Amino acid sequence: METTGTTIVEFSDVSKYYGDRSDQPPALDGIDLSIERGEIFGVIGESGAGKTTLLELVNGLTTADAGEVRVDGTTVAGRSRREMRMLRRGIGVVFQGIHLLSGRTVRQNVALGLQISRRGGVRRTHAEERAAVDEMLAFVGLAHRADHHPAELSGGEKQRVGLARALVTRPPLLLCDEPTSSLDASTTAEVLRVLLDARDKFGTTIVVISHDLEVVKAICDRALLLEKGRMRELFAVKKTDLRTIPSYHEQVKRELM
């Protein structure tokens, strides 16, 4: 992935339908969006609002029915398999649920991130790979856990291993789908710290889905509120009183229940 220009992800009038257009509303409808390099960008909204679909359009897991998605100025759709591998090499992904391999150690799980990029054509010596993995484990604060297995880790530690695996190739772009769901407040803070550090140390652009406005408040520069596939609000987090964001009240209601 190139590193010129300030915009890294662009959506131009993007719509996405699943199934029959005549009897189903679009999962995403007319999305126009630019995400800037080095930004931490939040995507919020109720279940089914289209958040995951938006992330999947960025790394080509799904394709738009109308409009265009560009990463680094190049259209995501219509790429050859090789071009798609090149695109994905520059995108780290942390999806809901952590998916670590239980039979492998923490170090081996993180090394998987490098194996995937090897398939994309990147060559490193064994010593370079080991150094990259150890450096990333230190970065997420888990150097002391390198030889443990996932079952021995807390939820927050597992999530940080998932982040280390996604970041070990130093992708310019990181996509996170609910990285802190099911974590308590203190482990959530540890994971958010890693995301902030990744942006500050490596310049990683991060797009993060969360149902939790506190997460958005803690780390995001801007955020998009999706509602039934449409852009309801796009706002600069620090300049916005989150109580004016419609889903704030829904979140408070959920927390009181």
Ligand SMILES: Nc1ncnc2c1ncn2[C@@H]1O[C@H](COP(=O)(O)OP(=O)(O)OP(=O)(O)O)[C@@H](O)[C@H]1O
């Ligand atoms: N593979 C699919 N096939 C059919 N419909 C789908 C598919 N994936 C998503 N949808 C539908 O598209 C809409 C948007 O789904 P999406 O998963 O993007 O929302 P979301 O905001 O991420 O939801 P959640 O917070 O529950 O994960 C929903 O109505 C969903 O049912």
